[in-house]
Amino acid sequence: MxxxxxxxxxxxxxxxxxxxxxxxxxxxxxxxxxxxxxxxYFDGTVAQDYYKEGLAINERIAKQEQASALGLAATLRADPATGDIVVDLNGEPYPEQLVLKLIFPTESARDRTLTLEHVRAGRYVTMLEEPLRYRWYLHLQPEEGPEAAWRLTGEARFPTEDEIALLPGI
Missing domain, CATH: 1.20.5 (Single alpha-helices involved in coiled-coils or other helix-helix interfaces)
Structure with missing residues (x-):
């Protein structure tokens, strides 16, 4: 074999x-x-003191309850051609300046803080270098930082010719 x-x-x-x-x-x-x-496309890290930030929600709620107790509300108009932003504040008191925080939902590097100047009874104005685009969360306060007495919030998609309501709420 x-x-x-x-x-x-x-x-x-x-x-x-x-x-x-x-x-x-x-x-x-x-x-x-x-x-x-x-x-x-780094989107940031989790805050080191996330527990303290979680507790800060009570402060935010207190600010918005204060705005509701004062009867505050505002309307915002952004001119898509010039970039002018006009806020009409309804309710008293009228501070000399307002701070508008524009918060971009996905990239914190795009967040902006604008100071609006009081021009007459309840009307505040500021100008941007270029018109806004995309979707933003809006926070309106009488001063910058956590020590502000009240806060109004809203959400908008720019460019728009419509008025955007800023109301007390989370």
Whole structure:
């Protein structure tokens, strides 16, 4: 009886080694792509004292209850051509300035703080270098920072010619 000697091709001519190398190579390639995307579109870290920030919600609620007790409300108009922002404040008192915080929902680097000057009974005005675009959360306060007595909030998508209501609320 003669034993037939089976011919085995070298490893680089077989399917399975290349399949396994392909799996490993694709996982390395996808990892590098995701690493690049996560570095390029970094969305910030969780606050170090998140517990204190969570407790600050009571202060925000108190500010908005104060605005409601004072009967405050405002309307905001933004001129899409010139970038002028006009706020009409309903209710008393009328501070000399108002602070409008424009908060971009996804990128904190785009957040802006504007100071509006009082021009006459309840009307406040400021100008922007360029008109606003996209969606923003709006916070209107009599002064900047956590020591403000009241706050009105709203949400808007710019450009718009409509009036935006700023009301007491979270």
């Amino acid at each position: 003669t034993a037939e000697h089976e011919h085995i091709p070298p490893w680089y001519k077989q399917f399975w080694p290349w399949f396994l190398i392909g799996l490993l190579g694709s996982s390395v390639a996808f990892s590098l792509v995701y690493l690049t995307l996560s570095i390029r």
